[in-house]
Amino acid sequence: MTTTTTPPGPARGPVDHEVRDQIVAAATDHFRLYGYEKTAVSDLAKAIGFSKAYIYKFFESKQAIGELICANCLREIEADIRAAIDGAERPPEKLRRLFKTAVESSLRLFFEDRKLYDIAASAATGRWASVRAYEERIQAMLSEVLRQGREAEDFERKTPLDETAAAIYLVMRPYLNPLLLQHALEYTDEAPARLSSLVLRSLSP
Numbered sequence: 001m002t003t004t005t006t007p008p009g010p011a012r013g014p015v016d017h018e019v020r021d022q023i024v025a026a027a028t029d030h031f032r033l034y035g036y037e038k039t040a041v042s043d044l045a046k047a048i049g050f051s052k053a054y055i056y057k058f059f060e061s062k063q064a065i066g067e068l069i070c071a072n073c074l075r076e077i078e079a080d081i082r083a084a085i086d087g088a089e090r091p092p093e094k095l096r097r098l099f100k101t102a103v104e105s106s107l108r109l110f111f112e113d114r115k116l117y118d119i120a121a122s123a124a125t126g127r128w129a130s131v132r133a134y135e136e137r138i139q140a141m142l143s144e145v146l147r148q149g150r151e152a153e154d155f156e157r158k159t160p161l162d163e164t165a166a167a168i169y170l171v172m173r174p175y176l177n178p179l180l181l182q183h184a185l186e187y188t189d190e191a192p193a194r195l196s197s198l199v200l201r202s203l204s205p
Contacts, residue, residue: 036118091149
């Protein structure tokens with residue numbers, strides 16, 4: 001995961017990006033070594049050489065630090081999906097690529113480091129703001145593809161767009177959520193193609 005700081009919400013405390021980056025970098029290293037749940041803010045303070053009170057000037061809690069790291073991770077998945085969608089001409093192929101890339105990128109980022117997976121799991125369990133925002137943006141991309149497909153007369157237009165997008169997202173969700181994805185690893189090679197084909201048949205005009 002990257003440590004580029006793009007907060008999901010307004011930053012707390014002094015606007016000192018170098019210090020914030022330093023805290024996030026130390027947190028990422030500690031989470032990688034010991035796991036998110038086993039790392040305390042006092043551990044991060046000791047590693048950086050700051051007081052715990054000083055860290056709290058920048059982040060209100062350990063979760064706030066985790067939120068930032070999680071948000072950056074999810075932004076990587078979004079960037080991969082966006083590039084895949086933009087690389088296809090027709091909406092049906094865009095939808096296939098959306099399914100395929102979402103699964104591949106999620107697997108890579110959620111499971112490349114089992115300790116950092118703890119952050120994704122905690123975020124999904126606690127329904128962190130970064131996770132909710134990510135889900136909304138994925139659904140927005142899905143709605144965009146569906147809208148393009150309707151305009152191109154590739155997809156049916158009788159069902160309300162929001163209803164269609166919500167239903168398709170429910171099909172995708174087990175492969176986007178790290179808690180659910182870990183129980184579907186044996187299906188990840190074939191699931192994107194099969195599910196997208198099924199969805200596309202249901203969208204036929």
